[in-house]
Structure formats: C-alpha cells, structure tokens
Amino acid sequence: MPDPVLSIRDLVVEFKTEDGIVHAVDGVSYDLFPGETLGIVGESGSGKSVSTLALLGLIPQPPGRIVSGTADFKGRDLLKLKKKELRRVRGNEVAMVFQDPMTSLNPVLTVGNQLGESIRTHFPDEKKEVVKERVIDLLKLVGVPNAETRYAQYPHEFSGGMRQRAMIAMSITNSPALLIADEPTTALDVTIQAQVLEVLRRVQAETHAATILITHDLGIVAEMCDRVLVMYAGHIVESGDVETIFRAPRHPYTIGLMDSLPKVTEDEEWLRPITGSPPSLIDLPPGCPFHPRCFLARERCRQENPPLAPVEGSAHQSACHFSDELIGHKSKFSQEAVA
Ligand SMILES: Nc1ncnc2c1ncn2[C@@H]1O[C@H](COP(=O)(O)OP(=O)(O)OP(=O)(O)O)[C@@H](O)[C@H]1O
Ligand code: SF4
Ligand SMILES: [Mg+2]
Structure with missing residues (x-):
C-alpha cells in the first residue's frame, strides 16, 4: 500500500454558540491515498464540510475551535501551519470546488483573466500568449464550448453548470495533489449534474489528484468514488x-x-x-x-x-x-x- 497523501487522526472540531457547544466533528480519523476518490457521505449537519474545511484553515475561529487532531499532508501537519503557510498550501497543493462557484469566482474579472491570473501566480514569467493558450485548453478540458469566446466573458454570463466547469478549471490550474469537492453538483439540475461529474472524472484522470468528494447522495458515491466514509x-x-x-x-x-x-x-x-x-x-x-x-x-x-x-x-x-x-x-x- 502506498503512503497516504493525507492522514487525519482524531480530529475534533467544536463551535461555541449561544445554545452551547456544537460538537461538529468528534474524533474523525482517515487516510487518503494517491489517485483515489474518497466519498464523504451523510445527512445535512453530519460534519462533512467542517471535517475538511478545518484542515485548510477555513473554519471561522471563533466561533469554531479545532480542539485536537493531526492532519498530515505530505509530511506536514496542516493543523500546525501558520495562516500564511496554509494559504500557500491552498493556492498550490490543494484545490477546492464548492457548491456555489460564484463564491470563488470574481464577478468583475472575465473568466479568462481569472484563470490566467491563477496560472500566472505559479508561472509569473510565462508569455501572455502561452498563458492564454493554456487557459483555452483548460476550458476545453472541462467541456466549455466555444472556449475562445467564453474566455472573454464574465462569470454572470455563464450558466450554473458552465460556472462550475470554470471553477473546476480554476482549481486545477496548478496541478494540485489534493482536490476537495464539496457538493459540487448539488445546485445543478440532474442532466447538468451528470455532465459536471463527468468533467470531474476527466480532470482527475488527467491530474491524478487524490480527491475528496463530499455529497449527501449515495448514488454519486456509487458512480464516482473508490472508497467512502459514512458520517x-x-x-x-x-x-x-x-x-x-x-x-x-x-x-x-x-x-x-x-x-x-x-x-x-x-x-x-x-x-x-x-x-x-x-x-x-x-x-x-x-x-x-x-x-x-x-x-x-x-x-x-x-x-x-x-x-x-x-x-x-x-x-x-x-x-x-x-x-x-x-x-x-x-x-x-x-x-x-x-x-
Ligand atoms: N460557523 C458555525 N457556527 C456554528 N455551528 C456551525 C458553524 N459551521 C458549522 N456548524 C455546525 O457544525 C455541524 C456540522 O456542519 P457541516 O457544515 O460540516 O455539515 P455538513 O455535513 O457539511 O452538512 P450539509 O450537508 O448541510 O453541508 C452542523 O451542526 C453545523 O450547524
Ligand atoms: S445497533 Fe449499532 S448502530 Fe444501532 S444503536 Fe446499536 S450500536 Fe448503534
Ligand atoms: Mg456541507
């Protein structure tokens, strides 16, 4: 068995609320292996999102608090990193795709510009034309039709499904080792859902990123995942x-x-x-x-x-x-x- 990409042990996360302490994640341990897709499934409120967001410093603290645990990612404990180091991990080695891509896309920049910017943070010296070409290739990879035209459009000109494709393209500009997709298709209608899942599958085959797919839908787990955690x-x-x-x-x-x-x-x-x-x-x-x-x-x-x-x-x-x-x-x- 290869070494895990990510190894979580005894993760405990709480939220302090007016009504009392919410025990959102209570002693979660798991491994994620290279190239695999791990599903996390469970009803609303079972701790699926918090158990992954906590690893990346994306829990508001307060009210949240990581009480204990370790999260070994390529030899470092993510839970011990400073904010700045975590931001670098998020930008470089870990990518996230959320249910609502508008929260991650900048509404005042064209989709092409945003993808280009994202590539440029990793390859600052790359020629403009080369970056543009790479962006258009990415848009094609995630199945955005008329990629050249779409390049110059703003996120609001994209449909929900197309935005989610753009978001997925954005998440892989820097070939992450770990991709976390949190209910990536929940807001989409069934046909579009299937298409976006197909895109995720294609992207994973291309990038070999280990993937965590959070969903409340066991049907999606059956279709997409190698292993599953039920929460x-x-x-x-x-x-x-x-x-x-x-x-x-x-x-x-x-x-x-x-x-x-x-x-x-x-x-x-x-x-x-x-x-x-x-x-x-x-x-x-x-x-x-x-x-x-x-x-x-x-x-x-x-x-x-x-x-x-x-x-x-x-x-x-x-x-x-x-x-x-x-x-x-x-x-x-x-x-x-x-x-
Ligand atoms: N900022 C917060 N303040 C207080 N409680 C919170 C906060 N964020 C999450 N929680 C609580 O933590 C618990 C776990 O939430 P989490 O978002 O991980 O659930 P989930 O399994 O992802 O659910 P869903 O399927 O609805 O996304 C829930 O009870 C939620 O109310
Ligand atoms: S049978 Fe198993 S799942 Fe059901 S209540 Fe007992 S320990 Fe829990
Ligand atoms: Mg959630």
Whole structure:
C-alpha cells in the first residue's frame, strides 16, 4: 500500500454558540491515498464540510475551535501551519470546488483573466500568449464550448453548470495533489449534474489528484468514488471500499441511507426515509449517537458508544456493537445492485 497523501487522526472540531457547544466533528480519523476518490457521505449537519474545511484553515475561529487532531499532508501537519503557510498550501497543493462557484469566482474579472491570473501566480514569467493558450485548453478540458469566446466573458454570463466547469478549471490550474469537492453538483439540475461529474472524472484522470468528494447522495458515491466514509453526528460510522459497502453494508445508518435513495423499479416506486432526525450536536444522546433511530438498538446501545472497528479485514470498518448481525442483510439497494 502506498503512503497516504493525507492522514487525519482524531480530529475534533467544536463551535461555541449561544445554545452551547456544537460538537461538529468528534474524533474523525482517515487516510487518503494517491489517485483515489474518497466519498464523504451523510445527512445535512453530519460534519462533512467542517471535517475538511478545518484542515485548510477555513473554519471561522471563533466561533469554531479545532480542539485536537493531526492532519498530515505530505509530511506536514496542516493543523500546525501558520495562516500564511496554509494559504500557500491552498493556492498550490490543494484545490477546492464548492457548491456555489460564484463564491470563488470574481464577478468583475472575465473568466479568462481569472484563470490566467491563477496560472500566472505559479508561472509569473510565462508569455501572455502561452498563458492564454493554456487557459483555452483548460476550458476545453472541462467541456466549455466555444472556449475562445467564453474566455472573454464574465462569470454572470455563464450558466450554473458552465460556472462550475470554470471553477473546476480554476482549481486545477496548478496541478494540485489534493482536490476537495464539496457538493459540487448539488445546485445543478440532474442532466447538468451528470455532465459536471463527468468533467470531474476527466480532470482527475488527467491530474491524478487524490480527491475528496463530499455529497449527501449515495448514488454519486456509487458512480464516482473508490472508497467512502459514512458520517453521522460528527462521527465516521462506516468506511470501506464502495463496492464492499454497497454489497454488504455493516452499519444500520448506511443501510438506512441506501434504502432512502429514491428508486423507480418496474413494479414499484421506492422511497423509505430513515425515521426520526439527526440528534442535536449540542446534546448528543448517550451511548451510540444513532440509537434513537436504529432498528437494531437495544440496552447496550444506550450506554456504550461503539468505536469504529474492522469488520472484515482492516479495510472495512463499522461503528456498531451488533454489526455482525448485519452479515447477509440486504438493503433494498444492495439487492438491486447485485441483481
Ligand atoms: N460557523 C458555525 N457556527 C456554528 N455551528 C456551525 C458553524 N459551521 C458549522 N456548524 C455546525 O457544525 C455541524 C456540522 O456542519 P457541516 O457544515 O460540516 O455539515 P455538513 O455535513 O457539511 O452538512 P450539509 O450537508 O448541510 O453541508 C452542523 O451542526 C453545523 O450547524
Ligand atoms: S450500536 Fe446499536 S444503536 Fe448503534 S448502530 Fe449499532 S445497533 Fe444501532
Ligand atoms: Mg456541507
């Protein structure tokens, strides 16, 4: 196994609010390996964004606070870097793509200019024509039609999908080692979503960047990712390679997520949302944080919080006292996936 590009250990992030301390990320550990796409999936508020934003110094402090943890990225602990050093890491080695590209694109600069500027920060002596050519190549790579014309347009002249493509182009101007895409297609309609995902895939094949793809959509994980972390209430509750987890999920929450995917089969329309709602992160229930919603819960679950532990080999982990009882359990989704 190659060395990980990124290695997170025991990350704990809190927010101080009027109502109390929000335990947004509570002891998260994971590795990201070269060239792989790791999905982070979970309901809204489960800590997906905070667990990655914290690494890059993008949590407002206060109210946020990184209580503990390490984040080893190519031999340095990101959590110990000074602001200036982190900014350099963000600009050079790590790229981010967010749900709303307008937050990252400058509305008063043409798309071509912004991409050019971004290239120029890394190659200040490059000739103007060469930079322009590279920008147009990038726009073509991310599937912006009429790249020469689009080069001179402003972000507001681009549609949502086109803006997201421009954002992806921007994120790879400097060949990052790590690409973090946080719900990159959530704001887009389904057809455009598929196209943008295709662009991400193409870009990843071209750059070989290790990628973290944050999404609430398991369908996207199935299509795009090699491995997945399932997050619930600030904890990783299951992790493993995508194929294994879809075939043989070993955490009741993962099964719930799979079964709540809307599906239309020949004879039925299927949608079974997980009952109840995520707990308050200020006042987590004792024991397993999922127990109030869990179909397997019993007394021990109300008392003891299960650690994330290997369930078969070291690659597949689940945080459930009774994960063995799920061997052979077929979610509606996995039945279809196998069929
Ligand atoms: N600036 C903040 N102040 C207070 N609480 C915050 C702040 N930012 C995030 N949180 C809290 O931290 C928790 C985790 O948030 P996070 O944004 O990581 O969730 P998420 O899984 O990315 O959800 P979504 O799918 O909605 O993006 C949430 O309960 C959220 O309310
Ligand atoms: S530990 Fe108990 S409550 Fe938690 S997921 Fe497992 S069975 Fe459900
Ligand atoms: Mg988020």
